[in-house]
Amino acid sequence: MASKAVDVRQATAGDRLFTRVGAFLSAHRLSPDPAHYAFAYEVIACPDGLIARRVAELTDGGVRLTARDIEQLGGAAIGGARPALPADGEMAADAATHEAMIERMLHQLDGFGDTVRIAHAEANDFGRDLARSAAQMRDVGADAGVEEISRLTAAMIERVQHAEAKLESTRRETEELRAALDEARGSARTDPLTELPNRRAFDEAFAALAPGARVAVAMCDIDHFKRINDSFGHPVGDRVIRTVARTLAEEGGCLVARYGGEEFAMLFEDVSIDEAVARIDRVRGHIGARRLRVRETGEPIGTVSFSAGITVGLAREGRAALVARADAALYGAKEQGRARTVAAA
Known part of the structure; x- marks a missing residue:
């Protein structure tokens, strides 16, 4: 009987570990490749280890790991990342x-x-x-x-x-x-928290473009969002997301969609990259100038900012290619100190 109880506890612990590894892969858009699983297992199973501590530093504020980050930490980055699934x-x-x-x-x-x-x-x-x-x-x-x-x-x-x-x-x-x-x-095409178009709506809008349409795609991510959630709770985090979403939609002058979590996608048509960057920076300035507080206590949340990456191209290049370039530029903005817009080369 005691042996069976031990087996049950071990199985439960194993299930929890497996679930946490899966959540890590999903959060960082890593495919379930054995190399990715081994890396995630090392991080989750040894939270006090050097790799786990370094990952915590790199992902502070909700930043996802890049392929270069994983390789520098001794892992192998394999292509075929998949998007996070709905709850x-x-x-x-x-x-x-x-x-x-x-x-x-x-x-x-x-x-x-x-x-x-x-x-x-x-x-x-x-x-x-x-x-x-x-x-x-x-x-x-x-x-x-x-x-x-x-x-x-x-x-x-x-x-x-x-x-x-x-x-x-x-x-x-x-x-x-x-x-x-x-x-x-x-x-089915609206994000319930922000009432913005969701990822599906963004993808459909891009698919409806003429192949020769010249577009700019930007990916925006709220800086240090995990810190906001940890410090003030998820309800406050949701309000911050809604504030950023509303300002982007009202002042961005383009299609703005919540792409997942604290990340937003913007689709500009017939706009130069300089003009698109100026609009994004103007929105960031307006958000940063606000003094957001916790509604219930009046405690200041601090300055809220976001990082952005942007690229231009023709619709025929495909949504995935343009989003990937904008995403890479977004990571560059995070690495350069956040609260800025970086254009892909």
Whole structure:
């Protein structure tokens, strides 16, 4: 029995370690390659080791590790980094919402089909009854069939009115469902915290560009964001994200999307890189001039800034290539001291 308890504890500890290694790979956009896993394991399993302490210094403020950082620490940087996935709770909530809408749509379609079948059957019945009355009029005389035809006509009018009411009810429900689906479609492309377009919306906007369109792509990351979260808590961190998001959107003069965490993507069209850099720097200046405080206590948060990397190119080069160049420039801005914009060569 004691042996089984030890096995359970060891398995639980192993699961926790595996989960933390996976979170480390996701946070730094590293693919699950064995070389990356070995590096992450060394950092997570030996938190007091030299490598782990150096990683903590390099990533202070929420900065992701670069390939050069990993190689300088003795690891191997392999291509094929993957983006972080949404939280399980968010995925489950979205799936449940969409499943409910699909179920409701199927129910409405079933109801609409039933209404059409009933109307069709009643029309056939009315036709047969009229044919029978016509035959009776031929055999017995016109007067004998008039009363029957009047009765059939009144009954058919009542049935038609009932069918029309059911069709109108189905039409209203269909319109309500269409509105709900439109709202869900918008929600799937909107970040719930900032109400900015999300990564999916950014990617779709880029894909819609003409191949020859000249664009500038910038990646922005809030400086020392981890320190803000650790010092004041996640609710304050969320407010900082919303403040930066709102200012970028209002003053950036371009498409601004929350790309993940404290990172934002900007898509400029037909704007020179000098003008784009000037806009980004102007936004940074306005954010830095604000004296943000914790709402509940009045405690000053300190100066909030962000670093940015930007590149220019043609849409035909592809979103991934331009984002990668802007991301590399962003890392350069972090390495040069943060609170600045660096343009990719």
